[in-house]
Amino acid sequence: ALPLCPNIPADKYRKQEKLRTINLMYGYHLFVKGDYQQSLKTFSSLECDPMLILGLYPHLLPRDYFKSENPYPVKVPELVGSELDRAYKALAEYIMTTRKAVLEKDRVENTGKEPDDFNDVTSVPVILDTALFKAYLSMNDAFVSQLLREENYCHTKQCEKLLLNHKKYKLLVDLYFSKGEHENALLVLRKLGNMKGSSAIALQGVRPTVQYLSKLDHVHKAIVFDFSVWVIREDPKAALGIFRDRSAPDELPPFEVLTFLKKNDGSMVIPYLEWVIDEFAKKSKRDIARKRRDGILGKTEVDPPSRVEVTLHDELAVQYMNTIQVLSKGSDLGPEVQNHGLVKETREKLLSFLSSSSVYTPEKMLSRFPQDGFYEERAILCSKVDRHEEALLIYAHKIKNFEKAEQYCKDNYNPDNEHARTVYLSLLRVYLQPGEGEEPMLEPALSLLTRYYGCMDTSKALSMLPPDLSVAHLQKFLKAVLRENTNKRRNSQVVHHLVKSENLQLHEQLIHAQSKVIRVSSDRNCPVCRKRLGTTVFACYPNDVVVHLKCHKDKNVCPVTGTRFDKLSNEC
Secondary structure (H helix, E strand, O other), rough: OOOHHHHHHHHHHHHHHHHHHHHHHHHHHHHHHHHHHHHHHHHOOOOOOOHHHHHHOOOOOOOOOOOOOOOOOOOOOOHHHHHHHHHHHHHHHHHHHHHHHHHHHHOOOOOOOOOOOOHHOOOEEEEEHHHHHHHHHOOOOOHHHHHHHHOOOOOOOHHHHHHHHHHHHHHHHHHHHHHOOOOHHHHHHHHHOOOOOOOOOHOOOOOOHHHOOOOOOOHHHHHHHHHHHHHHHOOOHHHHHHHOOOOOOOOOOOHHHHHHHHHHHHHHHHHHHHHHHHHHHHHHHHHHHHHHHOOOOOOOOOOOOHHHHHHHHHHHHHHHHHHHHHHOOOOOOOOHOOOHHHHHHHHHHHHHHHHHHOOHHHHHHHHHOOOOOOOOHHHHHHHHHOOHHHHHHHHHHHOOOOHHHHHHHHHOOOOOOOOOOOOOHHHHHHOOOOOOOOOOOOOHHHHHHHHHHOOHHHHHHHHOOOOOOOHHHHHHHHHOOOOOHHHHHHHHHHHHHHHHHHHHHHOOOOOOOOOOOOOOOOOEEOOOOOOOOOOOOOEEOOOOOEEHHHOOOOOOOOOOOOOOOOOOOOOO
């Protein structure tokens, strides 16, 4: 019939309508014969209602969707087994070609709750996507997974039932995630994670739950904390991924995470703090680089740390300290305790952190750290608040490490800083004027005097020495000081003579310049503008060229001859 259609007079038989009807019958004919792909291509070219196409398949439309009589002019075949699989493959291709246009026309607003019963659904996008889901499910799980990762309108209950019947638990979790039903997804993961010998091997253990929870942000923090408990109980190390495998450190509120971890497993607190502090530091560097690029900050300017960062740094220092105290079981940190594996590792981290970080509050930490046992830590904290003498007292009398005391002076000495310029003198005082019950440390004091006399006030240093100390002990020191003073005096004399000579030269040049006479007659013209100089203000160059002051552009270049006077000391 189709080849004869062009011969039908258009005005008599309504040619287009007749042609469409014949093509529609042809499409149904192909479907009944099993040529599903060609049949659906025909329906697609006729832009048929997608619901009519879905009605050719079993259970794709809600019950009684077509409330009128049967809309099909032929008997619809019953599709089962491999025949249904072939039909589904053609259907999937058909839906993918028409889906975009249908969704744009009948887009569903996700404001209302979808009906629990699929038979009550009237939304075309929901019916269409659910049909595509069923078609994909008969073909390949990867197609289903791809559909669920995108925006979709699959009916949750209908798809859930199908996946449970087929034991497709991974796809079920993907379905719940796409619909925002995170609790249902996590209940499935927890059940399968604790199940031994389950057919869903890929979902056994805690790793799937960790991966799922790490994708939820602060909006779902209650769910994250609730379902993290069993993961922490099973595998605390893996559970850290819930809080650390994130693109930003503040996806979950850091202080709420800390409170939760302290309550459930204190061993996770330090690793989490180390991660979150490092992430904040990286974020801060990126922000500073951007602001410098945009001209908001200068090349050496930086933003002050936020209150959150300061509190996190304080917390990490305290956690290190608490961990060391627990591991040492309350005893003081003697050499045998300090060299214990985990104690040593944690203490090295603490010392490195206190030295490198400038974000924590040293005053607060000094009040938190005990007076006994954490001597080196307190010395570092004292250095942060310019309490140098207290820090040196710890190195010299508590730790009894003179090398570290002198290294401390090297690291902190600054002749331009009021607090740091006397640091060597402070160490000398610590050596020679100890507290009650302590003997003066004469040998390290004399060694310090001999090697660093140039970094301290000699008269003040000598006043600290014991009055009964023989000159023989000071021989090296006095020789070095005298030699240094002699060199300084000679250098000063040389400089004095050089300055005096330069002054005489300048005075001579001044006399020569002042003795110079410039005669300007009434008929003398400016060589630049060619006007009379008269009695106006003028400028004279070293080569005796006289111009109007307004014609004087560059004092180092003659505007007439081009001669440069950069090296001349006289100014016109």
